[in-house]
Amino acid sequence: MLDIQNLNVVFGTGRLRVDAVKDVSFTVKRGEAYGLVGESGSGKSTVLRAICGLAPITGGRVLVDGRQVTTPRDKTFYRTVQMVFQDPYASLHPRHTVDRTLSEPLAIHGEKDAEARILQALKEVGLGPSFRFRYPHQLSGGQRQRIAIARALILRPKVLLLDEPTSALDASVQAEILNLLDDLRRKMELTYILVSHDLAVVAHLCERLLVMRHGEAVEETTAEALRSGKASNEYTQSLIQASQGFTRKPSQATAIAG
Amino acid sequence: MMKPLLEVEDLRVRFHLRTGTIEAVRGVSFQLGRERLGIVGESGSGKSQTGRAILGLTPPPGEVTAKRLAFDGIDLQTASKRTLREMRGGRISMVMQDPKYSLNPVMTIGEQIIEAYQAHAKTGRAEARDKALAMLEAVKMRDPQRVFSLYPHEVSGGMGQRAMIAMMLVTDPDLLIADEPTSALDVTVSMEVLRILDELVSERGMGLIFISHDLKLVSSFCDRVLVMYAGRVVEELEAKNLREAKHPYTQGLMRCLPTLANDVHPLPTLNRDPSWAL
Numbered sequence: 001m002l003d004i005q006n007l008n009v010v011f012g013t014g015r016l017r018v019d020a021v022k023d024v025s026f027t028v029k030r031g032e033a034y035g036l037v038g039e040s041g042s043g044k045s046t047v048l049r050a051i052c053g054l055a056p057i058t059g060g061r062v063l064v065d066g067r068q069v070t071t072p073r074d075k076t077f078y079r080t081v082q083m084v085f086q087d088p089y090a091s092l093h094p095r096h097t098v099d100r101t102l103s104e105p106l107a108i109h110g111e112k113d114a115e116a117r118i119l120q121a122l123k124e125v126g127l128g129p130s131f132r133f134r135y136p137h138q139l140s141g142g143q144r145q146r147i148a149i150a151r152a153l154i155l156r157p158k159v160l161l162l163d164e165p166t167s168a169l170d171a172s173v174q175a176e177i178l179n180l181l182d183d184l185r186r187k188m189e190l191t192y193i194l195v196s197h198d199l200a201v202v203a204h205l206c207e208r209l210l211v212m213r214h215g216e217a218v219e220e221t222t223a224e225a226l227r228s229g230k231a232s233n234e235y236t237q238s239l240i241q242a243s244q245g246f247t248r249k250p251s252q253a254t255a256i257a258g
Numbered sequence: 259m260m261k262p263l264l265e266v267e268d269l270r271v272r273f274h275l276r277t278g279t280i281e282a283v284r285g286v287s288f289q290l291g292r293e294r295l296g297i298v299g300e301s302g303s304g305k306s307q308t309g310r311a312i313l314g315l316t317p318p319p320g321e322v323t324a325k326r327l328a329f330d331g332i333d334l335q336t337a338s339k340r341t342l343r344e345m346r347g348g349r350i351s352m353v354m355q356d357p358k359y360s361l362n363p364v365m366t367i368g369e370q371i372i373e374a375y376q377a378h379a380k381t382g383r384a385e386a387r388d389k390a391l392a393m394l395e396a397v398k399m400r401d402p403q404r405v406f407s408l409y410p411h412e413v414s415g416g417m418g419q420r421a422m423i424a425m426m427l428v429t430d431p432d433l434l435i436a437d438e439p440t441s442a443l444d445v446t447v448s449m450e451v452l453r454i455l456d457e458l459v460s461e462r463g464m465g466l467i468f469i470s471h472d473l474k475l476v477s478s479f480c481d482r483v484l485v486m487y488a489g490r491v492v493e494e495l496e497a498k499n500l501r502e503a504k505h506p507y508t509q510g511l512m513r514c515l516p517t518l519a520n521d522v523h524p525l526p527t528l529n530r531d532p533s534w535a536l
Contacts (some may be wrong), residue, residue: 039444040415141301170300170471172528175514179524197445204516204525227518242445243518245478246452 001065001191002028002051002159008059009043009050009215020046022215023060030158033185033192035202035209035223037239043215044195048161051193052083064159075109082152086164088144092136098122098147099132105155121150126180142173146180153184162194166201178204199243203227211236262289263433263465264312267326271307274319282307282320284489290433294459294466296480296497298473298511304489305469309435312467313346330432348378351426355438357418361410367421368394368406371428378429393424397454416447420454427458433465441470452479473500473511485511488535507534 009021021043028034036044049055051062053073062069064080085091092101102118111117119129125146136144145165152160165181166174182205185192196202202209203223211218211233219233231237241247271283283304288295299305311322314334327334329350332341354360362370371390372383379386394402397420410418419439426434436455440448456479459466470476476483477500485493485508493505503509510528 039446171473171511172300172514175516175525175527178516179527182524200516200518203518204521204523223521227521238446240518242449245474246449246456247478248456 001030001032002034002193003063003066004047004051004060005063006060007047007050007057007062009046009055010058011056020055020215021050024210024212024215024217025060026210026217026220028159028191028193030191031185031189032208033194033206035206036193036195036212037197037199037202037209038212038218039197041214042212044212045163046215047212048083048163048193048195052081052161053077078105078157079109079155080157081159081161082155082157083161083163084145084148084152084165087168088141088148089136089168091148092144094136097133097135098139101147102151102154105151109155111155117154121154124153124184125150140173141169142176145169145173145177149177149180149184153188156188157190159191159193162192164196165194167196167198174201181205199226199239211239261331262291263330264290264467265326265328266290266308266312267324269308269311269324269327270322271304271311271316272321272323274321282489283311286484286486286489286491288484288491288494290465290467292432292463292465293482294468294480296476296483297467297469297486298471298476298483299486300471300511302488303486305471305486306437308486309352309437309467309469312435313350313352314342315352344378347374347426347431348429349431350433350435351429351431353419353422353426353434353436353439356442357410357415357422358442361418361422363410366407366409367413371421371425374425375428389428390424393428394421396427396458397421397424398450399424414447415443416451419443419451423451423455423458427462430462431464433467434459435467435469437469438471439468440475441472473508474515490535492534505534506531 005025007021007024011018011020024047036047038044046055050057053071064077069077099118102121103114106114106117118132122129122131127143127146139147166177169177178201184190194202194205203226206223208222210220213235218235221231221236225231226240231240267287269283269286270281273280273282286308297305297308307316310316316322324335329345368390371393372386375386375389391402391406394405399405399420405413413421440451443451468476468480477497480497483495483497483500484491485505487507493503493508495503503512513526514528516525
């Protein structure tokens with residue numbers, strides 16, 4: 001479905017040159033969920049942005065459904081690939097109602113039957129028709145993220161790019177959104193690329209994942225291997241350890257206990 | 259146990275708005291010794307307002323009332339402005355969430371630490387400078403001299419947060435309130451910052467109030483945890499006994515986190531019982 005080969009993204013020139021992504025390659029099969037993990041500045045979000053045309057592709061190739069993407073991306077591309085952003089407080093237009101937010105992609109692509117599609121999209125993300133004429137400030141964080149997902153799904157894309165979709169949300173709301181994403185993938189046979197700094201979230205949703213650091217791919221591994229602690233790379237190990245919570249050094253722990 | 263460092267009884271924070279009165283904190287009581295206390299809750303649970311109310315930093319039009327709010331025997335409600343000023347930053351200090359917004363962007367990090375120190379200690383500049391450098395070293399800055407003369411935008415998030423911890427600890431406070439000190443940082447960096455905070459707190463025998471939304475983190479870092487929901491403390495427990503939490507809210511919060519160890523599909527979600535908020 002998605003084939004990324006030797007992707008390079010460079011911002012700026014000369015002294016200000018930043019190699020944000022260096023030679024990253026991976027493929028994602030149809031219906032698969034693929035994770036990108038790393039710290040901030042590791043280039044994981046930039047990979048997503050490069051795929052959907054928000055960051056320049058300096059080198060390498062991005063193939064969607066076997067065809068190389070064009071710059072600028074055409075309408076067919078956006079019918080296949082859509083993105084959900086990190087912060088639902090920032091990614092929805094504050095002065096547009098839910099109805100207007102959802103009808104915009106339909107209008108751009110000349111889709112008919114907008115009303116039915118909007119109601120359908122709201123239903124899919126677990127919100128009722130009563131949400132249709134609300135403004136973002138009348139919604140909670142979780143509801144906003146549901147709207148952002150509905151907006152991405154309304155054109156029936158095949159690939160969803162998820163950029164930290166739950167990191168701005170509370171833990172209990174995160175569980176709801178993760179369940180929703182899981183359900184939608186099964187029902188609509190979607191392909192996901194999920195970017196997150198939280199290993200547990202990635203391992204929950206994805207089968208395979210790529211660990212990134214300083215713009216480079218460190219290791220490609222599976223969620224299964226992470227769970228059984230079989231990650232070979234030292235950096236991946238340190239991420240796993242950090243995700244388990246704070247640990248005191250043994251000497252200190254005894255000092256406190258005693 | 260010794261006399262408690264901080265006593266809070268029936269703390270309430272109200273905001274009188276055009277649309278009515280909102281009670282953000284509704285009767286929180288706890289005592290703190292020289293220990294690490296965690297306050298956990300989701301957004302809107304009143305955990306940050308609790309921390310702010312102790313320092314008297316509730317933004318207007320907020321109103322704080324309490325049956326008792328005392329630090330080391332001094333009643334914070336009746337204390338003079340002058341006493342409060344000496345207390346804040348001197349004996350009680352607070353580390354905020356995001357170093358990007360809470361450091362002064364037009365002052366070097368060193369100057370800011372010196373300012374914080376000189377506000378509470380009558381010393382010469384040279385001594386303050388030495389103290390600031392020593393503090394930067396204590397928070398494990400690799401090159402204190404260089405960091406001293408940098409502006410906040412020139413350092414990374416983790417360094418900024420360490421600089422803030424340095425600034426807050428330079429006056430040797432008895433109580434440190436840390437409001438989501440690591441939420442804006444990466445996991446590995448936040449572990450490093452926590453380790454530094456942990457060392458300094460146990461070395462100096464300070465009391466610490468650690469406010470966070472991350473139950474897992476708090477329970478691994480603190481001795482005791484207060485779980486807040488809708489402005490109230492619904493449960494208080496020893497951090498190591500978190501697994502035996504009784505309140506359904508705490509249990510729900512624990513369960514809804516995806517973990518690496520076991521793979522549950524779908525994740526159990528939290529069914530909020532309206533009676534929890536009563």
